[in-house]
Amino acid sequence: MEELGLIRHGAVLLRDGLVTAVGPDERICRLPAARGAKPVDAGCRVVLPGFVDSHTHALFAAPRLDEYEARIGGSTYAGLARAGGGIQASARLIRSASERSLVCRLGQVARLFLEHGTTTIEVKSGYGLELDGELKMLRAIREAAGRSPLEMVPTLLAHDVPRRFRRKRARFLRVWTRELIPLVARSGLAECCDVFCDRGYFSLRETGMVLRAAARAGLKLKVHAEQLVRSGSALLAAGLGALSADHLDHLSEADIRRLRGTPTVATLLPGTTLHLDSHPDPPARWLIDAGVPVALATNFNPGSSPTVSMQLILSLACSRLKMSPAEALTAATVNGAYALGRGSLVGSLEVGKQADLIIMDATDYREIPYYVGMNHCVTVIKRGRVVFSRGGREARG
Numbered sequence: 001m002e003e004l005g006l007i008r009h010g011a012v013l014l015r016d017g018l019v020t021a022v023g024p025d026e027r028i029c030r031l032p033a034a035r036g037a038k039p040v041d042a043g044c045r046v047v048l049p050g051f052v053d054s055h056t057h058a059l060f061a062a063p064r065l066d067e068y069e070a071r072i073g074g075s076t077y078a079g080l081a082r083a084g085g086g087i088q089a090s091a092r093l094i095r096s097a098s099e100r101s102l103v104c105r106l107g108q109v110a111r112l113f114l115e116h117g118t119t120t121i122e123v124k125s126g127y128g129l130e131l132d133g134e135l136k137m138l139r140a141i142r143e144a145a146g147r148s149p150l151e152m153v154p155t156l157l158a159h160d161v162p163r164r165f166r167r168k169r170a171r172f173l174r175v176w177t178r179e180l181i182p183l184v185a186r187s188g189l190a191e192c193c194d195v196f197c198d199r200g201y202f203s204l205r206e207t208g209m210v211l212r213a214a215a216r217a218g219l220k221l222k223v224h225a226e227q228l229v230r231s232g233s234a235l236l237a238a239g240l241g242a243l244s245a246d247h248l249d250h251l252s253e254a255d256i257r258r259l260r261g262t263p264t265v266a267t268l269l270p271g272t273t274l275h276l277d278s279h280p281d282p283p284a285r286w287l288i289d290a291g292v293p294v295a296l297a298t299n300f301n302p303g304s305s306p307t308v309s310m311q312l313i314l315s316l317a318c319s320r321l322k323m324s325p326a327e328a329l330t331a332a333t334v335n336g337a338y339a340l341g342r343g344s345l346v347g348s349l350e351v352g353k354q355a356d357l358i359i360m361d362a363t364d365y366r367e368i369p370y371y372v373g374m375n376h377c378v379t380v381i382k383r384g385r386v387v388f389s390r391g392g393r394e395a396r397g
């Protein structure tokens with residue numbers, strides 16, 4: 001994760017939305033294929049692959065500002081959830097929102113991600129809870145994705161049990177495993193399935209049931225694991241060949257040893273521990289030192305991490321999780337791509353991969369985590385096309 005393959009005075013040749021050559025400026029510019037190419041001069045600034053944000057709940061109907069203020073006053077995330085807030089509050093808002101308004105909202109959010117240098121995101125459902133609501137969210141994600149240059153990977157998320165099913169969990173899970181999951185997989189509305197396995201949400205046994213049904217239906221797997229307490233869900237995820245186990249704040253040392261060598265990426269979400277002021281922080285150093293691939297993501301959502309900025313996440317990863325700037329960049333790009341099953345397509349500037357590039361107003365990549373809370377992104381290229389450039393300072397030529 002330390003090796004960025006940095007090229008000073010580099011150039012990237014793009015064609016038909018793909019990277020066709022990358023290397024030192026003098027070599028690339030002399031290639032016959034570069035003749036007639038339209039130059040984009042990054043002006044000695046840092047050029048990176050676009051960020052891949054592999055864990056977001058980017059589709060929600062409204063922020064939860066009252067809860068934010070209540071938590072500042074001493075309420076807890078779990079206490080607010082028990083009182084009917086939290087995920088259940090966002091679910092009520094999704095129920096009353098029209099599908100059209102959700103498409104529009106996600107379109108606006110997509111613009112924000114692009115402006116901050118993110119070119120691929122995962123978007124989870126999970127605030128619909130029941131069959132109709134989940135399908136409504138997934139249809140809205142598909143529609144918004146079709147209208148935006150931001151690439152969106154849709155995930156079906158079992159997030160919480162609706163209140164009316166609290167005493168009928170088995171029936172609720174039957175609808176998920178026998179109806180919703182097969183329907184979603186057949187219609188291509190989601191690529192992945194995720195479960196919030198934690199105290200007060202889904203048990204380890206229930207999580208296994210949902211994930212196995214999803215795997216049978218052909219969906220890729222992800223798990224919200226070890227966030228509030230240690231549940232054993234990270235190892236369950238790894239045992240089922242999940243793409244990623246996410247959060248991991250309460251992962252044990254034994255878990256880390258057993259994650260090593262599995263295909264599952266450990267996805268860390270330090271925006272969440274910051275916003276909830278929760279402890280402990282996820283054990284990034286132990287994971288990396290043990291050789292487990294680590295990804296970073298925003299976890300953009302209205303309850304525990306209201307940020308779209310992967311640059312802020314890099315700052316937190318370096319300052320709080322003690323990742324080096326190079327490790328953090330790897331985690332926010334190519335490892336995020338693997339956490340989404342898109343490792344061969346996005347996340348690095350390599351021949352044959354998608355031409356997803358960002359130009360940052362920095363001359364050294366370490367400036368990106370160093371300047372906390374700043375947006376360095378001046379130009380975004382998605383699939384070879386400039387889709388955002390910041391007024392006056394855009395790439396020249």
Ligand code: NIG
Pocket residue numbers: 057086087090196224227272299301302303304305
């Ligand atoms: O990843 N942990 C579960 N889901 C989100 C929170 C969602 C919400 O509060 O709306 C998370 O932190």
